[in-house]
Amino acid sequence: MIETLQNITAGLLLLAGSAFILTATLGLVRLPDLYTRMHAASKAGTVGSCVMLIALVFVPGADGVAGRVAAGVLFFLLTAPVSAHLLAKAAYISGTRLSSSSVADHLKTTYARDEAK
Amino acid sequence: MMRYGIVLILAIVWLAVSASYTIPNLVLGLIVGALVTFLVREQSGEAPKVRPLAVALLVILFVKELLLSAWKVAKLVLSPRMNLQPGIFSYPLKVSTDFEITLLANLITLTPGTLSVDVSDDRRTLFVHAINCSDIEAARRDIETGFERKILEAFR
Numbered sequence: 001m002i003e004t005l006q007n008i009t010a011g012l013l014l015l016a017g018s019a020f021i022l023t024a025t026l027g028l029v030r031l032p033d034l035y036t037r038m039h040a041a042s043k044a045g046t047v048g049s050c051v052m053l054i055a056l057v058f059v060p061g062a063d064g065v066a067g068r069v070a071a072g073v074l075f076f077l078l079t080a081p082v083s084a085h086l087l088a089k090a091a092y093i094s095g096t097r098l099s100s101s102s103v104a105d106h107l108k109t110t111y112a113r114d115e116a117k
Numbered sequence: 118m119m120r121y122g123i124v125l126i127l128a129i130v131w132l133a134v135s136a137s138y139t140i141p142n143l144v145l146g147l148i149v150g151a152l153v154t155f156l157v158r159e160q161s162g163e164a165p166k167v168r169p170l171a172v173a174l175l176v177i178l179f180v181k182e183l184l185l186s187a188w189k190v191a192k193l194v195l196s197p198r199m200n201l202q203p204g205i206f207s208y209p210l211k212v213s214t215d216f217e218i219t220l221l222a223n224l225i226t227l228t229p230g231t232l233s234v235d236v237s238d239d240r241r242t243l244f245v246h247a248i249n250c251s252d253i254e255a256a257r258r259d260i261e262t263g264f265e266r267k268i269l270e271a272f273r
Binding site for chain 1: 130132133134136137138183184186187190191193194195199201202203204205206207222223224226227229230232233234235237244246248250251253
């Protein structure tokens with residue numbers, strides 16, 4: 001009985017996690033430029049991966065996995081924003097333009113010199 | 118002092134990752150941790166003051182915002198007509214140490230609609246990409262009264 005409940009919980013969490021990752025993927029396709037795409041990849045992707053990891057805790061018979069899951073979630077939360085930030089910064093410096101629907105760009109003056117070259 | 122703390126944290130993480138909570142394993146974690154901090158010596162600096170209660174509040178706020186953020190992205194992506202006004206705005210920083218700036222930038226990236234892109238060379242300005250940049254003042258206010266204040270409360 002309890003095992004069934006655990007399995008159902010794990011399954012539901014897996015489904016929820018993969019749904020978030022699906023929206024992250026859709027975001028990569030639908031959003032207009034690299035910067036907005038990073039939003040989808042960094043947020044929905046991170047939450048999706050973390051939820052799927054947490055699902056592992058509920059799988060019956062998987063002992064001692066909780067600590068690993070906690071560490072995995074922590075590493076995701078620490079590294080995902082750093083990679084998103086670096087990708088966005090590298091893209092900006094190498095001249096990737098914001099989508100035409102953008103309404104503000106306060107970074108322009110900082111790298112204006114590089115663009116003039 | 119800071120170094121011993123880091124060694125201890127590394128050892129605990131090692132215990133969690135190897136999923137074997139035994140004394141020999143803890144000793145192994147401590148030794149490897151000491152070796153690692155010996156190899157990476159350059160930055161240590163002052164350890165930030167930590168207020169446990171304020172840190173707990175910060176973590177709760179963060180988890181809430183993170184879930185909300187994934188939900189918002191999902192809703193946006195699934196809506197048939199995406200009405201976007203993205204842009205990059207500058208944010209004047211009140212936090213000053215490397216640790217605080219890194220933490221704030223990471224938190225901003227994982228919360229609804231905002232993504233840190235760059236820090237100015239003088240480390241006074243953070244450049245943030247927002248998926249909805251129509252109201253810059255409101256976005257600045259959100260960060261200021263939200264995460265930045267909580268970080269200042271937790272680590273000062």
